[in-house]
Amino acid sequence: MRIARFSIDGNVAFGAVEGSGPDELVLDIIKGIPFADFELSGTKVPLNKVRLLPPVLPNKVVAIGRNYAEHAAELGHAILDSEGRPEAPITFFKPSTSVVGSGDPITYPSFSQDLHHEAELAVVIGRMCREVPKERVKDVILGYTCANDVTARDVQQRENQWARAKGFDSSCPLGPWIETDLDPRDLTIQCTVNGEQRQLGRTSDMVRSIEDLIVHITEAMTLLPGDVILTGTPAGVGPLNVGDEVAVTIEGIGTLTNKVIKRG
Known part of the structure; x- marks a missing residue:
């Protein structure tokens, strides 16, 4: 559904x-x-x-960084430790005020000159949960939607934490709806800007699975109905300019479309 x-x-x-x-x-x-x-x-x-409207108004958006090896490499980051094991996933928050829906504008922040798109599969939580065992992860998921983890890349690089770079108003487009009947393990993720393909990847390329991510997150915090998890972005992130139309399409879900506007 x-x-x-x-x-x-x-x-x-x-x-x-x-x-x-x-x-x-x-x-x-x-x-x-x-x-x-x-x-x-x-x-x-x-x-x-x-x-x-945004398909949910989450209490919190929990986002995962560097969950696709090629994207980590394009930013010059390693994802494996010295023994060849995956590093612990980078976890950060985007506030509820960052959420907008499909068709809503992305407002270019006044404090940045290098805004980037990041197409992502988003997981929508359906029930309150904490310390979820791997075999019960499916029980706490309502469904999936498209997301764009819009990032002020220059701010991310010069500040020691990512709150402003990834948490500004309109930095978390979600939509167009929630798909509840979906196997998320091998889906195509695509991002276009003004119709030109920028990102093309598959969820099967995730370093850590959705099950592993939810286990990891709920070890530390309670997730509430409507909370959203962003699962990382494939390679190909790049700049957005005022006037651009950016679209995130995920197989089996649909297309999330937003236009970048100048801050008034």
Whole structure:
């Protein structure tokens, strides 16, 4: 099932996306919220008559760095220790205020001159959990969506932590919806800028699997329904400029599209 969050006539709701062609998609409005038992209302609205919102408003976005070997290499970082074992994943946060939806603008931060795209598969948590064993990871996942871990690369390189570089407003586009019925182990991830391909990778190239990441994260913290995990980006990250349209497409999910605008 594809679950979208949307607004219509000033009201916010969740709906199940139905249909095949772009002009044929409709939303069957959900009674309740998707983080508990819910029913479809049978009341349907055309997707092109609503405004898509970020599919969730997370309490926190937990992001993983250097989870694709080629991306780590292009930034000059090693992912293996001296004995050839994977280093512990780099973990950081993006605040809830960084989240925007598909179609929303990415605002170029005034304190940067080198903004980059990072296409990523995002995991949406469906239930409160901590210390999740590997064999139960699937039980805590609601589904998956597309993400763009937009990064002020120059700020990341000159500051000792990444809060400003990766946490500014609009730095975490998510969408267009959540896909609940998906095997995430070998999906194509693609990023285009103004229609030109920049990134092309597969989730099978992750250094650490989604199961390993959730085990690692929940050893330290409780995840809440609607929290999001960004699982890392493949190689090919590059610059974004004002006026660019950046699109992240993930096999089996859809396309997240945003335009870069100048800060007003």
